[in-house]
Amino acid sequence: MDKQITPEQLREAVLQLFRDAGYTVPELLPYIDGLSQENDRLKQELKRLRLAAARGSASSDSMNSRLKDALRE
Numbered sequence: 001m002d003k004q005i006t007p008e009q010l011r012e013a014v015l016q017l018f019r020d021a022g023y024t025v026p027e028l029l030p031y032i033d034g035l036s037q038e039n040d041r042l043k044q045e046l047k048r049l050r051l052a053a054a055r056g057s058a059s060s061d062s063m064n065s066r067l068k069d070a071l072r073e
Helices: 007-021 028-072
Strands: none
Touching: 007 028
């Protein structure tokens, strides 16, 4: 999926479907909002974990090279 749909666009599409169908499902929009918030939270968590992993591998590479240098001496 190249183009991301925004939560506002999704909400408007669901409201249009409700209008077209002539009935609504009241719990659907809050459920979608909750999923959107959870998705945002998970994206932030993933970003944090990737950053922590990158920092961890960088420091271990640094320590490995220090250990190698020490062993050479």
